[in-house]
Amino acid sequence: MSKKTKAIMIGAGLANMAAAVYFIQEGHWNGENITFYSLDDHGSNDGADTSTLADEYWNKNHPLSNRKGYLARGGRMLNYRTYVDLMDLLGRVQSVTEPGMTAAEDTHDFDAKHPTFDKARLMQGARGIIDGGKMGFNNQDRLLLTKLIMMPDSEEQKLDNVSIADYFKDDPHMFQTNFWYMWETTFAFRTKSSAQELRRYMHQMIYEFTQIEHLVGVNRTRYNQYESIMLPIITYLKDQGVKIVLNRRVTDWEFKDSALQDEITVTGLKMTNVETGAEEHVAVDDDTAVIFTNGSITDSTTFGDYDTPVVENMDYGAASSLWKKATEHFYNLGNPDKFFADRDASEWVSFTLTTKDHLLLNEITRITTQVPGNALNSFLSTTPITPLGQEDVNMSIVVHHQPHFTDQKPNEAVIWGYFLYPRRRGEFVDKPYIEMTGKEMLTELIGQLSKVDPGPVNIITKKDAIYDSVVNCIPVYMPYASALFNNRAKTDRPEVIPDHSTNLAFTGEFVDQPYQMIFTEQSAVRSGEIAAYHFAGVPMSRLVKTPRYDKDIPTLMRATKKMFE
Amino acid sequence: MSKKHVFLCATLSLALIGAGLLAKQLELFRDDAQDYAKYDTSHQ
Numbered sequence: 001m002s003k004k005t006k007a008i009m010i011g012a013g014l015a016n017m018a019a020a021v022y023f024i025q026e027g028h029w030n031g032e033n034i035t036f037y038s039l040d041d042h043g044s045n046d047g048a049d050t051s052t053l054a055d056e057y058w059n060k061n062h063p064l065s066n067r068k069g070y071l072a073r074g075g076r077m078l079n080y081r082t083y084v085d086l087m088d089l090l091g092r093v094q095s096v097t098e099p100g101m102t103a104a105e106d107t108h109d110f111d112a113k114h115p116t117f118d119k120a121r122l123m124q125g126a127r128g129i130i131d132g133g134k135m136g137f138n139n140q141d142r143l144l145l146t147k148l149i150m151m152p153d154s155e156e157q158k159l160d161n162v163s164i165a166d167y168f169k170d171d172p173h174m175f176q177t178n179f180w181y182m183w184e185t186t187f188a189f190r191t192k193s194s195a196q197e198l199r200r201y202m203h204q205m206i207y208e209f210t211q212i213e214h215l216v217g218v219n220r221t222r223y224n225q226y227e228s229i230m231l232p233i234i235t236y237l238k239d240q241g242v243k244i245v246l247n248r249r250v251t252d253w254e255f256k257d258s259a260l261q262d263e264i265t266v267t268g269l270k271m272t273n274v275e276t277g278a279e280e281h282v283a284v285d286d287d288t289a290v291i292f293t294n295g296s297i298t299d300s301t302t303f304g305d306y307d308t309p310v311v312e313n314m315d316y317g318a319a320s321s322l323w324k325k326a327t328e329h330f331y332n333l334g335n336p337d338k339f340f341a342d343r344d345a346s347e348w349v350s351f352t353l354t355t356k357d358h359l360l361l362n363e364i365t366r367i368t369t370q371v372p373g374n375a376l377n378s379f380l381s382t383t384p385i386t387p388l389g390q391e392d393v394n395m396s397i398v399v400h401h402q403p404h405f406t407d408q409k410p411n412e413a414v415i416w417g418y419f420l421y422p423r424r425r426g427e428f429v430d431k432p433y434i435e436m437t438g439k440e441m442l443t444e445l446i447g448q449l450s451k452v453d454p455g456p457v458n459i460i461t462k463k464d465a466i467y468d469s470v471v472n473c474i475p476v477y478m479p480y481a482s483a484l485f486n487n488r489a490k491t492d493r494p495e496v497i498p499d500h501s502t503n504l505a506f507t508g509e510f511v512d513q514p515y516q517m518i519f520t521e522q523s524a525v526r527s528g529e530i531a532a533y534h535f536a537g538v539p540m541s542r543l544v545k546t547p548r549y550d551k552d553i554p555t556l557m558r559a560t561k562k563m564f565e
Numbered sequence: 566m567s568k569k570h571v572f573l574c575a576t577l578s579l580a581l582i583g584a585g586l587l588a589k590q591l592e593l594f595r596d597d598a599q600d601y602a603k604y605d606t607s608h609q
Contacts, residue, residue, distance in 0.1 A: 002606045152592040497604050514600035530604055537609060540601035551593050 002502065003537040004289040006033040008269065008282065010250045011293030011319055013043020014521055015507035017233045018089050019291050019528030024240050025092055027536025031240030037248040037271060037282070039318055041234055044298045045521070047072040047224025047405065050305075050474055057247070057274055058301050058313060066305040069354030069472030070405050070414050073298055074481075075398050076225050076521060077116075077186075077218040077376070078107065082204055083522040085529055085544045090229065093236040097223060097406055103232040110222035114401050116375070118215040120368035122181055124380040125451030129368070132213030135565055136177035142563045144171055148199045149206065149550065149559070153515060159196035160489035167195040176390050182212055185378040185396045187519065188420060192345040193485035200517040203550035210558040215376065224404050229521070247275045249318050254284075255329050264330055264501040266290045289503050289535040291528070294323035294494065295339060295510035297346075297519075301478045306438040306470060310349070310477035316340055317480060323510070334494040339483040339510060346483035349433055350418040351441045354471040361413040363459045363466075364399055367449055372413075373401025379448040385424060394427060394448060395419050412471065417445060422477070438473025442466070484509040484518045496530045505531035515546060 007023060009016040016036065023029040039057045040046075046053060051067040053059070080087055087104050095106035122130040137145075144167065151158065159167070168174045175191065183189060187201065202209070208217040221228035238244065254268030269282045269290070284290055299317035304310040316324070320340040327333045339346070355361070361372060368377055378396040386392045397417040404414040419441075422434040428447035429440040436444070450460040459466075493512040497505050507527040509518045516523040526544070533540055549555045566574075588594065 003609055150590055152590060153595075154592065514597065530601070534604045534606055537606045539607040540605040541598065543601060546597060548597070551591055 002535060004287050004503065004535045005029060006285075006288040007035075007291055007535065008284060008288055009034065009036040009291050010038070010269070010322065011043065011296070011508070012036045012038035012041045012244055012246070013293055013296065013508060013524070014045055014229065014233075015293050015509075015524035015528040016291055017230070017237065017528070018085075018525040019507060019532045020237050020242055021089060021092055021233060022529050022532035022538075023536055024237075026538045026542065027532060029536060031237065031242045034237075034242045036242070036244040037250055037269070038244070038246060039249055039274065041244055041246060042226050042230050043293070043296055044074060045076070045225035045230045046298070047226035049405070049407075050303075050472060054303060057249075058299070059303050062302055062311050064303060064305045065308060066472050069352070069474065070408065071303070071352045071474050071476070072224045072226075072404070072416060073301060073350060073352075073476050073478060075400070075416050077215070077220060078521070079205075079208060079217050080108075080219050081207060081217060082547065082549070083520060084547065085526040086520075086522045088544045089525050090232070093232040095228075096231045096235055097227060103229065107219065107221045107228065111219045114220070114373050116215050116218040116220065116373075117370070118213070118375040118377075119370045120375060120377050121213050121215065122178060122378055122380060123368070123448075123452040125382045128452050128454055130178065130380070132178050132182055133565060135179040135563065137179065137563055138173055140171045141174045141177060141179075144168060144174070145202065145563065148195075148202045149556070151199055156196055156199060157490050159194070159199055161487060162195040163192050163487040164189065164195050164198055165191040167198070172388050172390070175386070175388065175392075179212070181378060181380060181393050185393050185420060186212070186215070186376060188348065188482050189485055190345060190420065190482055192342075192487060193482065194487045196488060196490070197485050197517065200515070204515065204517045206559050207549040207555050210555070210562045220373065220401070223406055227406055247273060248280070249274050250322055252322070252325055253329070261329065262500045264498060264504050266504050284503065289505065289531075291505050291507055291531050292322070292326075293319055293508035294326075294334075294506050295320045295336065295480075295483065295508060297480050297483055297509065298478055299480055301476060304437060304475040306473050309435050309437050310475050312434070312477060312479070320480075320510075330498070330500075332491075332494065332498050332500070333506075334510070334512075335492040336510075338488050338492045339486045340480060342486060343479045345486050346481060347422055347477070347479045348418055348420050348481045349422040350416060350476045350478065350481075351438060351473055352476070353415045353417070353438070353442060353445075353473045355413045355415075355466075355469045356471050357411050357469050358402075358413050359462065359469050360415070360466050361399065361402070363462065364397075364415075364449065367453050367459065372399045375399065379452070381427070382451070393420065394424075395444060397445065417441070434477060436475060438475050439467070439470070441475055442470065442473050496527050497534050503535075505534065507531055
């Protein structure tokens, strides 16, 4: 009997938070019957002052000397058109910053007042702002992309273990198109990433493909992801009596023995209290579901500061280690090594820069010609930097609408940036990005801006003043930042409810579910929704309906037209 | 039938066949709900 009345959540990221909300609101469960065990209460949707995050689990062995300023390891761009499950979830909880609004109304209200229109999506020295509307395709590029778009869901297994580099191996021109520069940096795809996932993106984001250069389909939250998305959900769940037990690393499973070892029934969990070191055990009875987020792109993250580079953490990852333990018992739970044993395929570094005034922000506004909050800007190299001897993006930045944190002072500014290939060497600091301090990453940014500065007074003349304005710049190394895109076969990820499972569900960005692309919060929420409906006996017909723009003829015709621009 | 009518009929037929093949390739009329039926426990 699959229906339950209680749940243990392993992981307190968005997927399991969503499951808890749906258990309560659609399954009519008592919130007190839901317990989370997790290292933290934000997963990848973090955002706080540096000192708060610096004390968390992954950075405990690498204390920072400068704990000032703010930190968000990543930023999320939403898309109301396709993120329908996420918006459904946010419509069910109250904003914690805007009284009288749901979290969905909050983001709609903010986004309507600050719509995205990127005017400087791509920039390059000697050219300045590039017209990203010119995709740059040749006929072979168009043919290969069209094949992806025309491949229906039922045939996606044809792309098992095919990387993007494999798929375009006879068409290296693709990697020199404006389309690719924008695509790789908007979504953090790498050439070793999965072509199967690229196909899913081409299908689910086909509408946004038609307007990719201005990112007009991008919608944003008012503040960082923690305050605008996680905190409203956490507040709601705690009000409902849900227990969130932090500083717990679940380390092993107890499964029921069955004759052919093909019944998946969790009977207990072993975990470590990472604050005290105590080993704990939680029994799982017949009326309890176990909802497990089996991977996190921010596991094993480490931070540096303005004067300190990151130190790499070689931990396989908390969630993924537990996932691996589960696969040692059953054949149908996927292959975590495909995602967590090849850092070269998934790593990147980001930085969060806090300044005490708006000098740098104003310079970026002048150079890019757009106000903060509108954009993602990527800086193309002027020399070949890839193994194929091609130009590529050096770095990208997101200039948030200010303030990005509710307790940010009015004069402060917070900017986020990232280097998709952290082992490449800097152009202005001669070392790999991963070895740079926060100051050195800022030096790279000032250098890239100086190359595209239209003048008359180049930003480089203000370099010292900019350095003086810095509160902190936190480099962040994430070995698994793009792990969810790693090359895969369809069976490398478990289904949300694996065959033969009586009480275990998998949620988050490392599960296989129909149609959904990953790294969007949308798929995380939907996986939690499916898990909740399954164990609560809610009909699957009540799942939020997924729009299929890949089957909308006018959209397909616009996409075809875009390919020729 | 005039040549013009034959041409029009042939063109229309080809267009319909093409549309049908496209619809089939794109699985335009597939009901996605069937993907979730196996997870449904509401009947238990």
